[in-house]
Amino acid sequence: MKRKLALCAAVLCLTMALSPSAFAAESVVISQSSAPPEVCYPTSVSRSEDGTEIRKYYDLGPEEDPAGIPRSDFEQDGFRYTLIDLLKQELPENESRQHTETVSLESKSKDMESVLALLPQEKEFITEDGLSGVLTLQLDTVQVEVAGYGSSTREVSATRSYPNLASQDTANIPKTIEDNGRTLTLQNISWQTDNTANTDGYAMGDRFTAVATYTGSATSSYVTGYTVTADYSGTVSRIALNKTRYVAIFEGTAIEPLAPLPDSDSSPVQFNWAYILVPLGVVFAAGGVIGGCLLYKRKHESEEESE
Incomplete structure (x- = not known):
């Protein structure tokens, strides 16, 4: 019976030790299986006069993947820009327009x-x-x-x-x-x-x-x-040379200045209950397994006595 009790405790310890490793191994495999596409760079960029919108133009060939167009938020000139739309335009074979240049x-x-x-x-x-x-x-x-x-x-x-x-x-x-x-x-x-x-x-x-x-x-x-x-x-x-134009439209929001942090001497200390609850959870889990083993032991001994 002592062997069974020791075996239960060993199984519990091994399970707790191997669980984080298993999760880490799974995340590595997932990250390695999806290779990021090659980053695309804009052909031109336009910005509205009030700074609330930026448009980035990408002229991509058949071999270029539009998934490489950056979509993440970014900050520029006091604004934070967020992607709100990505347009796809088929470029004509020959594009022309009137243009005036001042020298x-x-x-x-x-x-x-x-x-x-x-x-x-x-x-x-x-x-x-x-x-x-x-x-x-x-x-x-x-x-x-x-x-x-x-x-x-x-x-x-x-x-x-x-x-x-x-x-x-x-x-x-x-x-x-x-x-x-x-x-x-x-x-x-x-x-x-x-x-x-x-x-x-x-x-x-x-x-x-x-x-x-x-x-x-x-x-x-x-x-x-x-x-x-x-x-x-x-x-x-x-x-156009058989290219497709993508227009990434980013909307800008003015960045508000950060509020000053309170004085460390006057601010109350915030207690983190995780430092107590997490160890207690582990102890209760271990106690439950051990209690189950003891209960099994008593039941087995009572059955032997009745025989």
């Missing part, structure tokens, strides 16, 4: 002949979603605007004569003058002697003429360059 370039001159020399009559363009074509310059859209201004400073000078001075005294010479709206400062004085006589012919003595030189600076502005913009318009097209 911008720099020019050193605003002369229209020089500007047009920078703009070819035709240009090849490829759109973001893969359509290509030759576009033609629209002459009525050509605009020339000033790109910026610079400044330069140069030195200017002027002379003034002050005749019939009794002496070479600089106190009578102005220290500044106004010339063409600019204030010039006295820089140098050159003296000349004047021999004059009065109306009776008698000499009046030497008189002097002061030739004063004034200098200053003048600042002028100039255009550093021009910006030229123009539109090219025409038809762009492409051949």
Whole structure:
């Protein structure tokens, strides 16, 4: 009978030890049996102005599996996006549409002949979603605007004569003058002697003429360059090459800022009852098995006594 009791306890322990391993082995087998498809990458992406919708375009060939199109939520620019629809579109053999492209370039001159020399009559363009074509310059859209201004400073000078001075005294010479709206400062004085006589012919003595030189600076502005913009318009097209287009539509929701966590000193401690209930459950299960074995033992002993 003791052997049977020991056997029951051993079976219980072995069952408890092997159960997690069996579950783990089963999950590994399941995960290994389903290989994920190859990830697909979008041909182009468009986003609404308010940021509430993003559309991702996938042009897949016959050998590509659409199951590889990502469908998980993602966060971008303060929004959380969730897939709400996945559309399938059969692309036509030849897709074409009208397209206008605006170009911008720099020019050193605003002369229209020089500007047009920078703009070819035709240009090849490829759109973001893969359509290509030759576009033609629209002459009525050509605009020339000033790109910026610079400044330069140069030195200017002027002379003034002050005749019939009794002496070479600089106190009578102005220290500044106004010339063409600019204030010039006295820089140098050159003296000349004047021999004059009065109306009776008698000499009046030497008189002097002061030739004063004034200098200053003048600042002028100039255009550093021009910006030229123009539109090219025409038809762009492409051949689908037996591809299927999938459009993944994601709806965006603004992410609310996280509320601050409460202070650890003031927040109550949350007790986890699992730390008590799980061990008690194991003990009760083991006790039930052992009790069953003991009950079986007593029943067997009572049957032997009655015999």
